Amino acid sequence: xxxxxxxxxxxxxxxxxxxxxxxxxxxxxxxxxxxxxxxxxxxxxxxxxxxxxxxxxxxxxxxxxxxxxxxxxxxxxxxxxxxxxxxxxxxxxxxxxxxxxxxxxxxxxxxxxxxxxxxxxxxxxxxxxxxxxxxxxxxxxxxxxxxxxxxxxxxxxxxxxxxxxxxxxxxxxxxxxxxxxxxxxxxxxxxxxxxxxxxxxxxxxxxxxxxxxxxxxxxxxxxxxxxxxxxxxxxxxxxxxxxxxxxxxxxxxxxxxxxxxxxxxxxxxxxxxxxxxxxxxxxxxxxxxxxxxxxxxxxxxxx
Amino acid sequence: xxxxxxxxxxxxxxxxxxxxxxxxxxxxxxxxxxxxxxxxxxxxxxxxxxxxxxxxxxxxxxxxxxxxxxxxxxxxxxxxxxxxxxxxxxxxxxxxxxxxxxxxxxxxxxxxxxxxxxxxxxxxxxxxxxxxxxxxxxxxxxxxxxxxxxxxxxxxxxxxxxxxxxxxxxxxxxxxxxxxxxxxxxxxxxxxxxxxxxxxxxxxxxxxxxxxxxxxxxxxxxxxxxxxxxxxxxxxxxxxxxxxxxxxxxxxxxxxxxxxxxxx
Numbered sequence: 001x002x003x004x005x006x007x008x009x010x011x012x013x014x015x016x017x018x019x020x021x022x023x024x025x026x027x028x029x030x031x032x033x034x035x036x037x038x039x040x041x042x043x044x045x046x047x048x049x050x051x052x053x054x055x056x057x058x059x060x061x062x063x064x065x066x067x068x069x070x071x072x073x074x075x076x077x078x079x080x081x082x083x084x085x086x087x088x089x090x091x092x093x094x095x096x097x098x099x100x101x102x103x104x105x106x107x108x109x110x111x112x113x114x115x116x117x118x119x120x121x122x123x124x125x126x127x128x129x130x131x132x133x134x135x136x137x138x139x140x141x142x143x144x145x146x147x148x149x150x151x152x153x154x155x156x157x158x159x160x161x162x163x164x165x166x167x168x169x170x171x172x173x174x175x176x177x178x179x180x181x182x183x184x185x186x187x188x189x190x191x192x193x194x195x196x197x198x199x200x201x202x203x204x205x206x207x208x209x210x211x212x213x214x215x216x217x218x219x220x221x222x223x224x225x226x227x228x229x230x231x232x233x234x235x236x237x238x239x240x241x242x243x244x245x246x247x248x249x250x251x252x253x254x255x256x257x258x259x260x261x262x263x264x265x266x267x268x269x270x271x272x273x274x275x276x277x278x279x280x281x282x283x284x285x286x287x288x289x290x291x292x293x294x295x296x297x298x299x300x301x302x303x
Numbered sequence: 304x305x306x307x308x309x310x311x312x313x314x315x316x317x318x319x320x321x322x323x324x325x326x327x328x329x330x331x332x333x334x335x336x337x338x339x340x341x342x343x344x345x346x347x348x349x350x351x352x353x354x355x356x357x358x359x360x361x362x363x364x365x366x367x368x369x370x371x372x373x374x375x376x377x378x379x380x381x382x383x384x385x386x387x388x389x390x391x392x393x394x395x396x397x398x399x400x401x402x403x404x405x406x407x408x409x410x411x412x413x414x415x416x417x418x419x420x421x422x423x424x425x426x427x428x429x430x431x432x433x434x435x436x437x438x439x440x441x442x443x444x445x446x447x448x449x450x451x452x453x454x455x456x457x458x459x460x461x462x463x464x465x466x467x468x469x470x471x472x473x474x475x476x477x478x479x480x481x482x483x484x485x486x487x488x489x490x491x492x493x494x495x496x497x498x499x500x501x502x503x504x505x506x507x508x509x510x511x512x513x514x515x516x517x518x519x520x521x522x523x524x525x526x527x528x529x530x531x532x533x534x535x536x537x538x539x540x541x542x543x544x545x546x547x548x549x550x551x552x553x554x555x556x557x558x559x560x561x562x563x564x565x566x567x
Contacts, residue, residue: 163411166421170408173397182382182412
């Protein structure tokens with residue numbers, strides 16, 4: 001166990017963590033603001049990358065590829081929202097249906113291949129694992145993703161302060177009250193799911209560029225990583241009184257911590273194949289803590 | 304202002320739990336009417352308010368608010384005409400949002416919501432003024448999360464939210480029942496002040512017969528989904544609790560043996 005091996009791996013872990021932090025902000029919107037567990041993201045975390053890589057391979061510029069990835073993610077969120085609200089399917093099941101359907105769609109997008117690679121030397125990528133070291137500062141992936149996060153948080157901070165953004169937050173907080181105040185909670189739920197999945201697909205587009213390929217399995221377990229980042233941010237920073245912008249920043253930071261911890265346990269000798277089991281176990285424990293605490297205090301937990 | 308024309312509602316139709324909650328209910332309210340509603344459990348009091356609010360659609364009959372037929376209008380669209388306060392203090396407010404944010408949501412009831420600011424500086428000043436009518440000191444706590452307020456404070460806030468944008472009809476569903484007597488009295492006083500100020504057409508369900516007599520210009524008693532007693536004006540003012548009890552026994556042919564109908 002050479003400490004240098006770990007240290008050289010850390011910048012990459014930070015970059016990946018930040019990209020997953022963007023994804024986690026998307027999860028935060030549904031899980032925390034809307035109070036919905038949306039499993040669509042396991043599909044959209046692949047879709048965004050597939051769209052982005054395929055468009056770039058066809059010669060479209062990276063900004064357009066990412067914008068389209070965002071829109072396609074929103075479309076996936078719309079389908080889940082439609083199934084949930086207008087078709088009356090429970091949110092979890094609606095997400096699973098979308099996610100399953102997306103698997104086929106993702107393969108179609110990738111020309112029926114499970115993997116599509118893009119060459120960092122031939123294409124103008126925004127982020128890449130090659131842009132971590134020995135590149136000019138303005139090309140550095142960590143910096144670029146950090147700037148993207150700041151811009152994203154600024155936009156979300158503005159949006160959730162608008163009338164429609166407030167209506168989305170109210171829907172998550174108290175749907176009955178929202179309807180009594182004239183809010184169409186079906187519409188606000190759909191909007192929230194669209195925004196969330198758009199952000200996740202955007203993160204997916206960045207992640208595929210970073211890795212240098214789009215992969216059909218890219219989204220497997222994405223919801224667990226997203227939740228892990230959200231939960232880490234709450235455990236570490238939940239006690240701090242902070243406004244919405246900082247809460248989102250903490251969520252992104254939760255993604256970074258998740259990847260740093262991951263890097264350390266890998267360095268300590270954990271088999272990479274066991275990672276998903278470990279992640280699932282950790283998230284399960286943290287999700288259970290509020291419930292168990294409530295039980296211990298004598299009340300019924302509702303976590 | 305409000306016309307309920309022979310409305311029917313049956314829950315769980317065709318099952319063993321079938322319950323005819325509303326049986327051809329007729330009710331007409333003039334503008335400015337403040338009607339109190341009493342009746343035993345399962346009389347259809349809350350069901351009536353839910354029918355007006357559009358929580359679900361009625362099976363038969365029509366509902367007209369201020370000349371507009373809303374029988375088939377969705378709940379969130381009908382909300383434009385209605386202010387509602389529920390029995391459970393948790394129901395009427397968004398706990399994770401601030402007092403001023405809750406008020407701002409209520410101020411936009413019945414308006415399309417877009418990308419304008421969810422709350423403006425001018426509104427904040429207005430809310431500070433409007434909160435004073437509650438006499439609870441909430442005007443000093445605009446940015447407090449509503450979840451941190453007591454049940455009575457939340458109920459009073461819900462009342463203000465329901466009336467911030469003058470509703471065609473104010474629906475109060477036992478809105479003081481979950482509060483301790485002192486707080487309940489305060490909320491009821493605030494209700495009276497607000498209803499008087501804006502001359503609101505109001506329907507208030509209560510299980511307290513004294514309150515039902517003391518407030519409003521009209522009183523109705525419900526039983527098995529119908530109105531069995533309807534009294535207004537001077538006649539109502541002269542009522543006593545024992546009159547109501549007698550009326551109930553006469554009309555329903557049964558004892559008012561219901562601990563929810565408190566006599567104090």
